[in-house]
Amino acid sequence: ELEPSAFESPLRQNQARVAYRVRQYILEGPNANKRANLLTWQTRTAFFNSRLADCDGVENDQNWSAQMKEIGRLLSSFTAPQDAADVWNRIEAAKCHPKFSANDRQWLVLFRAVSDRNSARIVAIAGEMLDGGKLYAVADKRYLVEVALAAALADGRRDLAAAIWNKHGREAADGAELTPAARLLLAMASR
Numbered sequence: 001e002l003e004p005s006a007f008e009s010p011l012r013q014n015q016a017r018v019a020y021r022v023r024q025y026i027l028e029g030p031n032a033n034k035r036a037n038l039l040t041w042q043t044r045t046a047f048f049n050s051r052l053a054d055c056d057g058v059e060n061d062q063n064w065s066a067q068m069k070e071i072g073r074l075l076s077s078f079t080a081p082q083d084a085a086d087v088w089n090r091i092e093a094a095k096c097h098p099k100f101s102a103n104d105r106q107w108l109v110l111f112r113a114v115s116d117r118n119s120a121r122i123v124a125i126a127g128e129m130l131d132g133g134k135l136y137a138v139a140d141k142r143y144l145v146e147v148a149l150a151a152a153l154a155d156g157r158r159d160l161a162a163a164i165w166n167k168h169g170r171e172a173a174d175g176a177e178l179t180p181a182a183r184l185l186l187a188m189a190s191r
Contacts, residue, residue, distance in 0.1 A: 012078075019078035022071060026087050065104050072111035073143060084115035103134065114147055122151035123160065130168045138172070142182070145172040149185040161189035 026048070048067045075084045091097065091108060100108070106129060113121040126148035129136075136144065145168050152161035165186055173182075 015074065016078045019074045020083070023075060023079055023083055023087055026071075027090060065101070065107075068104060069107055069140065072107060076111040076114035079115070081116050085112070088112045088115065110144075110147070119151035119154040122147050123155070123157075123164075126151070127164070130164075141168070141172040142179075145169050146179075146182055146185060149182075149189060153185060153188050158189055158191065161185070165189055 048064070048071055075087055088108065088111065097105075106125065110122065110125045110129065113125055126144045130141070130144050130148065145164065148164045149161045149169075152158075152164060169186070
């Protein structure tokens with residue numbers, strides 16, 4: 001089992017454990033987590049897995065899409081690249097993968113890039129999604145802006161990070177207070 005660093009916060013350690021168990025559930029089914037306490041994640045993952053297995057309604061199901069994004073955010077951020085790749089490979093190999101909406105497929109490509117820690121690809125995909133004219137829920141838009149900012153800064157591209165914020169950031173914030181991570185990214189981009 002994943003052993004988070006002792007230097008990480010307890011919340012982050014718990015998220016890493018949950019991500020690992022969600023990954024195991026997707027790859028091996030419910031018996032993989034007999035001792036896991038996934039609570040709502042188990043329900044989300046079971047729903048996601050059942051839709052993936054029977055391909056029922058994945059084309060335009062907003063519930064499935066929302067669960068896929070929550071699981072994608074968790075796995076791409078809190079698992080090692082190869083561990084997450086196993087999940088993305090399983091999803092891409094599913095017989096219903098071609099039935100996913102173009103937007104859901106694009107989210108999966110983004111999650112794979114985030115999992116791979118491929119900053120150039122993250123900026124390209126998130127930028128394409130942000131510039132594509134689709135209306136996203138506030139949480140989705142925030143995620144796209146934050147991963148694009150982080151990736152641009154990881155590449156040493158403060159100018160690009162500032163441009164992303166100037167173009168999409170205020171709308172993504174939607175008048176709400178920025179998260180500490182977003183404030184840090186914005187401060188780094190505007191230095």
